[in-house]
Amino acid sequence: MKLDEFFVTGDPLILGSQIAIGLxxxxxxxxxxxxxxxxxxxxxxxxxxxxxxxxxxxxxxxVLMFFRGGVDGLMxxxxxxxxxxxxxxxxxxDEVFTTHGVxxxxxxxxxxxxxxxxxxxxxxxxxxxxAFPKLNALSFWTFFVGxxxxxxxxVIGGSPDAGWTSYFPLAGSEFSPDVGNNYYAIALQIAxxxxxxxxxxxxxxILKMRAPGMKLMKMPMFSWTTLVTSVLIVAAFPIxxxxxxxxxxxxxxxxxxxxxxxxxxxxxxxxLFWLWGHPEVYIVVLPxxxxxxxxxxxxxxxxxxxxxxxxxxxxxxxxLSMLVWVHHFYTMGNSAAVNSVFSITTMMxxxxxxxxxxxxxxxxxxxxIKFTNAMLWALAFIPNFTIGGVTGVMLAMAAADYQxxxxxxxxxxxxxxxxxxxxFAVFAGLYYWWPKMFGFKLNEKIGKWHFWLFVxxxxxxxxxxxxxxxxxxxxxxxxxxxxxGWGPLLGISAVGSLVLAAGFAALVYNIYWSFRxxxxxxxxxxxxxxxxxxxxxxxxxxxxxxxxxxxxxxxEFWLMxxxxxxxxxKEDVKDIHMPSNSAIPIILSVAMGIVGFFLVFEWVTLxxxxxxxxxxxxxxNSFDYDDGYHIPAKKVWETEQKWRGDL
Amino acid sequence: MASQTSTPLEYSxxxxxxNILGFWIFLGAEIVLFSTLFATYFVLEQSYAGGPTQSDLFxxxxxxxxxxxLLTSSFTMGLAIHQMRGxxxxxxxxxxxxxxxxxxxxxxxxxxxxNHYIHExxxxxxxxxxxxxxxxxxxxxxxxxxxxxxxxxxxxxxVRRGITAVTARKxxxxxxxxxxxxxxxxxxxxxxxLKGLM
Ligand code: HEM
Ligand SMILES: [Cu+2]
Numbered sequence: 001m002k003l004d005e006f007f008v009t010g011d012p013l014i015l016g017s018q019i020a021i022g023l024x025x026x027x028x029x030x031x032x033x034x035x036x037x038x039x040x041x042x043x044x045x046x047x048x049x050x051x052x053x054x055x056x057x058x059x060x061x062x063v064l065m066f067f068r069g070g071v072d073g074l075m076x077x078x079x080x081x082x083x084x085x086x087x088x089x090x091x092x093x094d095e096v097f098t099t100h101g102v103x104x105x106x107x108x109x110x111x112x113x114x115x116x117x118x119x120x121x122x123x124x125x126x127x128x129x130x131a132f133p134k135l136n137a138l139s140f141w142t143f144f145v146g147x148x149x150x151x152x153x154x155v156i157g158g159s160p161d162a163g164w165t166s167y168f169p170l171a172g173s174e175f176s177p178d179v180g181n182n183y184y185a186i187a188l189q190i191a192x193x194x195x196x197x198x199x200x201x202x203x204x205x206i207l208k209m210r211a212p213g214m215k216l217m218k219m220p221m222f223s224w225t226t227l228v229t230s231v232l233i234v235a236a237f238p239i240x241x242x243x244x245x246x247x248x249x250x251x252x253x254x255x256x257x258x259x260x261x262x263x264x265x266x267x268x269x270x271x272l273f274w275l276w277g278h279p280e281v282y283i284v285v286l287p288x289x290x291x292x293x294x295x296x297x298x299x300x301x302x303x304x305x306x307x308x309x310x311x312x313x314x315x316x317x318x319x320l321s322m323l324v325w326v327h328h329f330y331t332m333g334n335s336a337a338v339n340s341v342f343s344i345t346t347m348m349x350x351x352x353x354x355x356x357x358x359x360x361x362x363x364x365x366x367x368x369i370k371f372t373n374a375m376l377w378a379l380a381f382i383p384n385f386t387i388g389g390v391t392g393v394m395l396a397m398a399a400a401d402y403q404x405x406x407x408x409x410x411x412x413x414x415x416x417x418x419x420x421x422x423x424f425a426v427f428a429g430l431y432y433w434w435p436k437m438f439g440f441k442l443n444e445k446i447g448k449w450h451f452w453l454f455v456x457x458x459x460x461x462x463x464x465x466x467x468x469x470x471x472x473x474x475x476x477x478x479x480x481x482x483x484x485g486w487g488p489l490l491g492i493s494a495v496g497s498l499v500l501a502a503g504f505a506a507l508v509y510n511i512y513w514s515f516r517x518x519x520x521x522x523x524x525x526x527x528x529x530x531x532x533x534x535x536x537x538x539x540x541x542x543x544x545x546x547x548x549x550x551x552x553x554x555x556e557f558w559l560m561x562x563x564x565x566x567x568x569x570k571e572d573v574k575d576i577h578m579p580s581n582s583a584i585p586i587i588l589s590v591a592m593g594i595v596g597f598f599l600v601f602e603w604v605t606l607x608x609x610x611x612x613x614x615x616x617x618x619x620x621n622s623f624d625y626d627d628g629y630h631i632p633a634k635k636v637w638e639t640e641q642k643w644r645g646d647l
Numbered sequence: 648m649a650s651q652t653s654t655p656l657e658y659s660x661x662x663x664x665x666n667i668l669g670f671w672i673f674l675g676a677e678i679v680l681f682s683t684l685f686a687t688y689f690v691l692e693q694s695y696a697g698g699p700t701q702s703d704l705f706x707x708x709x710x711x712x713x714x715x716x717l718l719t720s721s722f723t724m725g726l727a728i729h730q731m732r733g734x735x736x737x738x739x740x741x742x743x744x745x746x747x748x749x750x751x752x753x754x755x756x757x758x759x760x761x762n763h764y765i766h767e768x769x770x771x772x773x774x775x776x777x778x779x780x781x782x783x784x785x786x787x788x789x790x791x792x793x794x795x796x797x798x799x800x801x802x803x804x805x806v807r808r809g810i811t812a813v814t815a816r817k818x819x820x821x822x823x824x825x826x827x828x829x830x831x832x833x834x835x836x837x838x839x840x841l842k843g844l845m
Contacts, residue, residue: 200669234675
């Protein structure tokens with residue numbers, strides 16, 4: 001392979017980013033070396049097994065990926081802002097919408113949610129950490145390495161260009177001979193390992209590590225959604241694992257699963273993809289529902305309305321989500337009977353979803369609502385998400401879907417579910433739990449800018465898409481002529497995307513501003529909240545709880561405050577066992593990244609040789625008998641005195 | 648000590664309990680993984696693209712030997728766990744090594760089987776049937792190979808450290824894994840080989 005094939009060359013946009021990336025990398029390395037921070041980074045972050053720090057790393061990575069995916073989005077909007085634009089060519093546009101979709105779902109939504117789960121869930125159930133802290137670190141690093149591998153595609157070798165759904169035959173080696181789609185198959189595989197591990201980790205944590213007295217039906221709603229999402233992960237991700245492996249075999253080793261030539265079946269890919277893909281959209285939206293539930297209850301100053309109905313509807317949604325995948329290809333040759341069945345199952349999902357919407361509304365009813373930023377996001381979520389749900393039911397009607405399918409109407413639908421559902425939730429969650437993570441609040445005033453710009457920008461960007469979609473514009477079209485008449489609406493949409501981007505910029509500025517100037521004197525419970533994570537310091541002490549709380553009912557922390565139980569006695573404080581840091585997760589993941597990189601370029605021998613590193617890592621792990629260490633009671637007591645003040 | 652109570656050693660600590668539960672859930676994921684491979688096979692089992700078919704390829708005798716080896720190894724693994732519960736380190740190691748040898752025997756026959764197929768003109772590239780069949784079989788085989796490596800690592804640990812709560816837990820988990828592979832094999836035997844020969 002020649003060097004100019006290896007590095008993507010020619011396009012000035014890409015050349016510019018290559019130089020920018022190179023300079024940033026060098027700059028970072030120099031900066032860290034200059035500040036002598038390598039050791040600190042390694043010891044405090046890269047090898048950490050602390051769920052709170054791992055969560056924070058997930059969140060940082062997720063925000064960075066949000067930026068990357070956002071730039072992709074802006075580029076698409078610029079290209080379609082006017083008829084016959086010549087900003088991106090067809091190939092480049094294809095790559096951009098592909099990486100946009102993959103990055104946003106797998107490297108933005110997933111890590112932000114898993115990150116917040118990591119920080120919050122163990123605290124919410126009164127646990128010391130997750131069940132398997134080292135595995136948790138492995139989850140993070142495989143995600144991170146997978147994401148990085150995916151991202152270097154656009155400077156080395158070329159990006160995938162067959163859509164985030166990568167349908168065969170287009171994604172096969174016959175029609176996509178470049179390495180781009182290998183990046184898709186392999187980077188997602190590596191990241192998927194971590195997701196599956198997270199799922200298992202969270203399930204065991206929730207089943208086995210809840211504080212005494214916290215029955216499952218007394219667990220905070222966010223932890224409930226985490227549990228159900230984790231079950232969905234375990235049920236759905238292995239399907240994707242197989243689908244990607246088969247894709248790899250087809251592309252690199254000449255197998256014929258999805259290639260018609262050898263008797264393979266492209267529809268098999270579609271089925272496998274959506275058997276994972278549809279549950280996946282609920283994997284990302286359920287924890288988001290959980291966050292809204294916490295935020296709405298806290299800022300309505302009431303307990304959650306219809307707790308049991310909430311739990312039942314989450315479980316129902318999860319169950320139904322595995323029975324609807326065919327709605328993604330009604331138009332691809334199913335019989336009328338099959339389409340009808342899947343139409344009905346799809347529409348049924350709207351029922352438990354509707355139940356949840358009404359529960360949130362009833363929670364607010366007669367509440368003393370505080371319009372904090374977190375609450376604003378929750379309030380905006382309800383109407384916007386409802387638009388997504390209602391258009392979903394329209395799409396669910398198979399006959400009608402022949403008109404809507406693969407138009408911008410569909411694109412608008414899922415952006416109205418994913419952005420209000422997931423992104424608004426992540427924002428709500430960040431504003432809400434930020435003080436728990438960092439010990440200061442984000443500024444509420446700048447937050448209002450962030451909120452209004454983002455929500456208005458979002459609607460300006462995506463609302464027009466419903467109409468051009470109904471007017472027949474297919475998704476993934478990189479250009480159109482004047483005579484279509486779509487110009488004005490798409491122009492508005494493009495302007496909207498700039499407003500959206502300004503909203504994101506306001507968030508970044510808010511983080512910067514608050515980091516520098518916000519008050520650090522906020523106590524453990526700045527929102528007067530209800531659940532156990534607020535019974536800790538802000539930021540949380542490394543051991544979480546000095547004494548495992550005794551749970552009596554829902555909203556335990558609220559009760560503790562009401563009943564004056566929110567205190568500890570010196571004689572109850574014991575030594576606390578902690579797991580040691582470990583370098584194995586990061587090393588193992590980097591080894592996977594190296595092997596993955598060679599596989600992308602189909603250098604199979606090199607990949608095989610370097611697989612020894614992975615095996616070595618596994619063996620090292622098996623022989624690792626490190627049993628952690630203890631924080632002495634005395635030290636725990638001193639820490640508690642410091643933040644509680646009144647002991 | 649836990650050995651005086653009725654809880655087996657591998658369940659004696661909270662961490663152990665969690666590890667074992669976690670592994671059960673992992674096996675759940677493995678079931679989904681193999682189910683997907685089976686489904687793929689069922690979709691493609693008749694897509695020969697002019698290449699060899701099941702009846703051209705399968706030799707019942709060899710498959711029966713493999714089945715016998717693997718089923719027996721599951722049994723010896725059970726005996727090893729039994730001895731572990733009785734705290735008989737040497738007997739436990741004996742049965743573990745027996746398991747290992749049977750597993751290696753299985754792999755030996757399976758590699759021969761692969762050679763035979765290549766010889767008969769069936770590779771991953773021949774047809775969709777070839778891809779699906781060899782991938783299903785290969786995935787199981789790779790699992791067995793990994794299991795063998797894993798068991799060796801654990802033998803070393805038991806020799807060095809004896810039967811402790813930690814080694815007992817690890818051993819118990821590897822035994823779950825081993826039995827699971829056995830179950831998968833029974834499905835392969837029934838729904839791939841027997842069905843294919845009918
Ligand atoms: C009331 C609930 C919902 C219903 C009835 C529904 C229905 C549908 C249908 C029928 C399609 C396929 C349309 C077509 O391809 O022509 C679809 C696509 C999609 N939906 Fe939904 N949906 C619902 C909620 C959601 C939620 C909550 C999410 C995500 C959080 C979501 C994300 C998506 C995505 C990502 C796609 C398209 C993916 C693609 O083709 O690239 N939907 N939905
Ligand atoms: Cu769907």
